[in-house]
Amino acid sequence: MRYEATSVIGLELVPLPPLNELPAFDAGAHIDLLLPGGLTRQYSLLNDPAERQRYQIAVNKDAHSRGGSRCVHERVRVGDVLTISAPRNHFPLDESAVLQVFIAGGIGITPIMSMIARCRTLGLPWRLYYAARTREYAAFVDTLEAWAKGPEAQVQFNFDQAPGGKMLDLAAVLASVPADAHVYCCGPLPLLAAFEAATAHRPAGQVHREYFAASEAAATAGGFSVELARSGRSVQVQAGESILDCLMAIGVEPPHSCREGICGTCEVRVLEGVPDHRDMVLSAAEKARNDRLMICCSGAKSPRLVLDL
Numbered sequence: 001m002r003y004e005a006t007s008v009i010g011l012e013l014v015p016l017p018p019l020n021e022l023p024a025f026d027a028g029a030h031i032d033l034l035l036p037g038g039l040t041r042q043y044s045l046l047n048d049p050a051e052r053q054r055y056q057i058a059v060n061k062d063a064h065s066r067g068g069s070r071c072v073h074e075r076v077r078v079g080d081v082l083t084i085s086a087p088r089n090h091f092p093l094d095e096s097a098v099l100q101v102f103i104a105g106g107i108g109i110t111p112i113m114s115m116i117a118r119c120r121t122l123g124l125p126w127r128l129y130y131a132a133r134t135r136e137y138a139a140f141v142d143t144l145e146a147w148a149k150g151p152e153a154q155v156q157f158n159f160d161q162a163p164g165g166k167m168l169d170l171a172a173v174l175a176s177v178p179a180d181a182h183v184y185c186c187g188p189l190p191l192l193a194a195f196e197a198a199t200a201h202r203p204a205g206q207v208h209r210e211y212f213a214a215s216e217a218a219a220t221a222g223g224f225s226v227e228l229a230r231s232g233r234s235v236q237v238q239a240g241e242s243i244l245d246c247l248m249a250i251g252v253e254p255p256h257s258c259r260e261g262i263c264g265t266c267e268v269r270v271l272e273g274v275p276d277h278r279d280m281v282l283s284a285a286e287k288a289r290n291d292r293l294m295i296c297c298s299g300a301k302s303p304r305l306v307l308d309l
């Protein structure tokens with residue numbers, strides 16, 4: 001464990017012997033961390049994806065913590081044995097892009113650190129705009145300053161609460177980004193909302209974002225049926241319930257983790273019907289295809305959904 005910035009602790013996770021390697025991961029991936037007390041939280045891997053002997057994560061002590069970040073800061077200690085999931089990635093780097101432009105807010109820098117490491121390995125041109133309250137609140141500044149000296153690299157910090165500081169002008173930043181660049185954003189909801197607005201005119205395939213929190217309420221109106229194609233069972237989803245709640249009530253336990261529509265673990269294929277998407281994982285184009293949904297938070301716009309379960 002390492003102090004990385006005000007309220008940010010970095011953790012290095014290594015495999016327990018006899019294992020000496022961890023599963024490979026791609027830049028932008030995250031893991032589930034099972035915490036003492038039974039909580040499960042998702043954290044992005046921030047180290048170089050070429051590394052197999054360790055995973056690095058960083059955890060911001062969130063003033064509005066529902067227990068996860070407080071637990072990491074106050075209960076987890078050096079040498080503890082923790083259980084984690086294999087890595088999953090809903091925020092991949094498009095390695096074919098001519099220019100990668102990253103926008104990070106606060107602890108949203110974590111997946112972007114691994115993406116930049118990958119860019120450096122491949123020699124891909126990249127730019128980073130990194131917003132934080134002050135330099136003291138920004139993790140990995142020294143590393144990024146060193147990386148900014150390399151060719152193909154450009155880093156701009158924005159410390160809005162530093163003397164003379166102001167909020168990052170995302171619209172101006174994005175207006176300066178070439179049309180064929182790929183743009184990536186991770187950070188707090190207001191930054192992501194500004195990013196969505198400023199990139200609405202860009203091709204969807206070139207715009208990538210990762211949410212740490214849900215910005216949409218779950219669909220809990222109920223009033224539709226769910227049929228499980230593989231088992232032939234069906235359930236009626238009532239008001240106040242998620243599809244996942246309903247399935248668990250009849251003893252079906254599909255994989256799930258965050259239960260907020262941000263981790264992607266509960267994704268299920270839709271064979272018939274129209275989902276009411278509420279997750280933060282699928283892009284607008286993926287949602288429009290209506291061929292999968294996150295059952296922890298999404299509902300139905302049609303009276304019946306048939307799922308590949």
Ligand code: FES
Binds near residue numbers: 260263266279
């Ligand atoms: S459990 Fe995380 S998206 Fe549904």
